[in-house]
Amino acid sequence: MNVTKAEMIITAGNKTQFPQHDLPEIAFAGKSNVGKSSLINALVNRKMLARTSSQPGKTQTINFYNIQETFMFVDLPGYGYAKVSKDQREKWGKLIDGYLQNRTNLKKVILLVDIRHEVGENDKMMYDWIAHYHQNVIVVATKMDKIKRSQVQKNLAVIRKGLGLSKEDILLGFSTETKQGKEELWSIIEDGENINR
Numbered sequence: 001m002n003v004t005k006a007e008m009i010i011t012a013g014n015k016t017q018f019p020q021h022d023l024p025e026i027a028f029a030g031k032s033n034v035g036k037s038s039l040i041n042a043l044v045n046r047k048m049l050a051r052t053s054s055q056p057g058k059t060q061t062i063n064f065y066n067i068q069e070t071f072m073f074v075d076l077p078g079y080g081y082a083k084v085s086k087d088q089r090e091k092w093g094k095l096i097d098g099y100l101q102n103r104t105n106l107k108k109v110i111l112l113v114d115i116r117h118e119v120g121e122n123d124k125m126m127y128d129w130i131a132h133y134h135q136n137v138i139v140v141a142t143k144m145d146k147i148k149r150s151q152v153q154k155n156l157a158v159i160r161k162g163l164g165l166s167k168e169d170i171l172l173g174f175s176t177e178t179k180q181g182k183e184e185l186w187s188i189i190e191d192g193e194n195i196n197r
Contacts, residue, residue, distance in 0.1 A: 001190060003044040006066070007065065008064070008065050011063050012062045026108045028074065029096070029109055029130070030078060031120065042176040043182065044073075050065065060092065061077065079126065080120065080122035108138060109137070111137060112140050115146070115147060116143055141156060142176070143176075144173040144174055145180070
């Protein structure tokens with residue numbers, strides 16, 4: 001998709017702030033610092049639409065972005081960051097859980113994992129949660145430019161095994177630096193047949 005219009009609609013700290021609209025929502029989930037904001041920026045050809053930070057745990061709200069009046073991208077708070085207080089983690093957990101479970105506009109959830117690392121316990125829990133509610137989970141392995149090309153398939157296989165992906169699940173490598181995987185991910189997002197409530 002050639003994106004010419006992308007804007008932040010709201011930063012929601014609780015469910016009463018979730019926007020009311022008729023657009024399909026595509027949510028991006030992943031642990032802190034996996035590159036959700038960078039991926040959203042890469043998809044819409046912007047550098048600063050979604051704010052990025054080298055500091056893990058920066059996104060503490062659910063951020064809604066209107067893309068071309070066609071989709072709403074939803075950036076979920078990163079999970080698994082140890083330096084955040086237990087109360088804060090629980091608050092985020094309830095916020096994310098409430099959104100994923102009850103949001104009728106939600107059509108797809110894209111789980112981001114770091115291609116350089118084996119799957120963590122939080123990633124597996126999030127995958128299992130998404131798979132419970134959605135068929136054909138979409139997993140994007142970020143930071144593909146950080147490893148040698150010869151390692152890509154091996155690392156993807158480790159992730160597929162670690163998450164226990166089904167044959168129908170999609171696993172895609174992605175680099176925000178080289179934009180590799182961008183066209184493939186857009187085709188998945190735009191494919192109406194893969195949209196499941």
